Amino acid sequence: MKKFLNKTICIFLICFYFFEVDQAKSVVPYYYLxxxxxxxxxxxxxxxxxxxxxxxGQYKKSLNLAKLAIKINKTDEKLWLILAEAQVANKLYKKALISLNKAQKISSNNSEIYFAKSNVYLKISQLEYAKTALEEGLSFEPNNHKAIFQLGNILLMEKNYSEAIKVFDKSIKIKPNFWQAINNQGLAYFEENNISLSIKHFEKAISIQENAEPLLGLASCLRMKDINLALQLAKKALTKDPKYVNYDYRKEQLWGEKIQNSTEILFQNDQLQTDIILAKSKINASS
Known part of the structure; x- marks a missing residue:
């Protein structure tokens, strides 16, 4: 009987143990960490x-997601770069610089961080800081033709045309068909009154890509030499990109005062008036 009782107690205790465990499981939820x-x-x-x-183009949603990503993980410079880009898109330039500084603390030899900082400084018209940031980035990635091109653009803004031409040459040596740099050399040569070299570079840019900018640049160069060809080129340029009818837009593309004046004189030609009106109407329709 005692042996039976001991056996019964053992069975009871085992059953009680499993019951308690099951009960505990039913009360305490399981969490995934x-x-x-x-x-x-x-x-x-x-x-x-x-x-x-x-x-x-969903800038606000992008910013909110980028903020969420940073809340989860603050140690990845790529996420800080994405946040900075979203902040720039939302015109939060000072916050973008803060984000990029945090990215730089994580990875001080990442050239993309310095190039991004340069872009922000350009947005707020701090050319010296933009130039310094580009030069720092290029110290880590010296063959980045786009960054070298941007450095040349800053020199254009500073009206340092001879240095800009040299810097554009560096980017072209890395990428020979880089028509944008060749085009901007044409802009620089025009401001130096070297119209023949300006023509040469606009023609070379067009031979790579028949873009509206070198077409109109070449038209402005030929205004005094061959008005018929100049008009033909100007018409083609405005058809390709009507925005080039606008003085302020050309200024954004770093056109200097001399080539701007030449273009404005060209646009006064009676044979271009229909094309100019059409280009302006296209701009208004798309805005």
Whole structure:
């Protein structure tokens, strides 16, 4: 009987133990605690979504997602770069610089951070800071033809035309068919009153890509030499990109005072008036 009783008690205790465990499970919920690796992976996924929204012009949504990604993971410079880009898109330039400074603390030898900082400084018209940031970035990535091109553009803004031409040469040596740099050399030569070299560079840019800018630049060069060809080129340029009818737009593309004046005189020609009216109407329709 005692043996039976002991056996019964043992069975009872075992049953009680399992009952208690099951009861505990029914009261205490199960939580999944993500690992650091999981969180980092999730933050990068959110960051990619934020970057994609930027591409589609959904700037506010992009900014909110980028902020969320940073809240999850503050140690990835790529996420700070995405946040900075979203902030720039929303015209939050000072906040973008703060984000880029944080990215720089994480990865001080990442050239993209310095190039992004330069872009922000250009937005707020701080040319010296923009130039310094570009030069720092180029110290890590010396063959980045786009960054070298941007440095040349800053020199154009500063009206340092001879130095701008030399810098554009560096980018062209890296990428020989870089028509934008060749075009901007044409702009620089015009401001130096070297019209023959300006013509040569606009023609070379057109031979690579028949873009509206070198077409109109060449038309402005030929205004005094061959008015018929100049008119033909100007008409083609305005058809390709009506925005070039606008003085302020050309100024944004770094056109200097001399080529601007030449273009304005060209646009006074009676044979261009219909084309100018049509270009302006297209701009108004798209705005």
């Amino acid at each position: 993500p690992t650091k690796k999981n969180l980092e992976s999730e933050s990068l996924s959110i960051g990619k979504d934020a970057y994609q929204l930027l591409y589609f």
